[in-house]
Amino acid sequence: MARVVLPGGESIEVEPEDLLDVLARRKMRPAGLIIDGELRDVRDPLPKTSPARLVTVDEPEGLEVLRHSASHVLAHAVRRLYPDVRLAIGPAIRDGFYYDFEFAQPPSREDLERIEGEMRRIVAEDLPIERMWLSREEAAQRLQEEGEHYKLELLEEIEGDQVTFYRQGDFVDLCRGPHVASTGHVRHVRLLDLAGAYWRGDANRTMLTRIYGTAFPTAEGVKEHLRRLEEAKRRDHRVLGPKLDLFSIQNEEIRAGLVLWHPKGARIRNEVEAFWKEAHYQNGYQLVSSPHIGRAQLWQRSGHLDFYREGMYAPLVVEGQEFYLKPMNCPFHIAIYNSRGRSWRDLPIRYAELGTVYRFERSGVLHGLLRVRGFTQDDAHIICRPDQVGEEIRRTLRFALHMLRAFGFSDFAVYLSTRPAEYVGEPERWDLATEALREAVEAEGLAYQVKEGEGAFYGPKIDIDVEDSLGRAWQLTTIQFDFNLADRFDMAYTGEDGQPHRPFMIHRALLGALERFFGILIEHYGGAFPVWLAPVQAVVLPVTEEQISYADEVTLRLAEAGIRVEGWTKGGKTLRWLVRQAQVEKIPYMLVCGAREAAEGAVSLRLRTEEDLGPQPVDAVITRILSAAEARETEL
């Protein structure tokens, strides 16, 4: 007999060979066992001494096992339908799993159905999934014979003399495991998409065919997931942007990656910029402004032409001089700093600019507003003494969080990236900077992840990512030290000792880029912007044409009070039509003017939330809208 602890905490005594039956009778969905703190196969031998803990597919670790097994079922099905396929890798990922294959003749999207059908057959066959140990030599020989050269490559990277394979029926795959007990457990599975993917993500290597799918413990789970995907699509800024007439990225003539801000989008951008400027002046920044192009010498000195050339647009040649569109603002800000001598008493200096830059991104990575080629960074450079570094970083991080929270963001992924193998600058400066970053993150009580050695060659950094509607992470805030440019431009200040000293330079963007931030903002609010950002804050709707002049009067009063208001008084439309239109445009306040309201000098207030507040004095409505806007409230 052995002891197994179930997820609820209940402990049962079973004969090891009966475990699966016992669990089946209790309608449990086993994924694995934690034995000595390690997740193992359910089929593993149970320890005599300490109890094993059962992990079910309803727990996150268990679900991952289920999805990994689902990827094996996929590979099995593909192998049956395409016998000469080569297998690469097939892990579980965030919302499902994928498997990479090399096909002689890649399948098309229509074939997914057939493959899924074959998967269902394999599930119905309920084949036991069993592990086997092979010596490194046996494994290599086996993979060699099968021509599985991708697996062979993986094998070379595995440590240890023995490796594990998993077998289900006639399908065998090199795999670390663990796996569910049999293919019958992978019942609720769905193939979703098909895409190209380089072997090991390396553009110089073979292009494989990746098949994406998802698996859940229940049919309900799959349905719910598909529903979420639909919802995400509705929030997609690329769908909402044109629909709400916020922006466009037009083809052919204007070319990819360059954004046109339509009046309503620009209105929001202006609100964001106004808020941003005010906040920066309040926080001790000086706003500066710099040109869009600079002579080649500048980019030579900054090192951009040596290290960042592929990210830059080709030069413009004027009067025999080469000019480059700026990919970054830093050299200009440094030039402002260097325009005169600086005393230790002048520091810290904080230069901020909404600086528009151009970067030549590969066409395939362009993505709506989230990855573009021309964008405006909310950039700043902080130049300070060593003794000011700690305080400056704390301030900057606090400021970044303040900005993000003002727009309703609270879910962040924070990363601290440290010194890479190849770097410039003095190690002592790196240490001081890295510690300042770490202390600041900890002082703010943020959960963060350290990316060891993933800092830029010129300095350590903190990044803050926010997710889009499809769960993809995008970097907004970045706070990074730059030891490279400070040296290259020979930045200096005169210290108390009368000697020149090298200041610390910190490069930071809080919202990241206005384009990307706008894209994320659209998805965050699903297009329903809070009052202070809404391009149109209120519409005035006459019930019949009798009330048009009254509605015009109300519109004028709101406009004079500083509210962004539209009077829909062209006539010819029913109230039902007007209300629907206002809902579709996600306008926060609808002011209905009928005969009753006109007689009383009132309006009936309907909110975007569909709440009907009934007749109100016009002044009360004006006050309500203005106070919501001034407080930058995120709710109506």
Place this chain on the structure above:
RNA sequence: GCCGGCGUAGCUCAGCAGGCAGAGCAGCGGUUUCGUAAACCGCAGGCCGGAGGUUCGAAUCCUCCCGCCGGCUCCA
């Protein structure tokens, strides 16, 4: 850049075993005067992304180009 998919009216899309370019919404004209998510009738709207080819005939098949969408390590 590479792999796969896609490109038809302002928008969303149908048409694609090769045979007269369509619908809904938006626009315009008229009728309706209406109380909280689409009143009714009519009109107009197109180099079917571009260029070349196959064919008696191409939106439809082929080639190239342009653009868009998804993906390109979350490491057996």
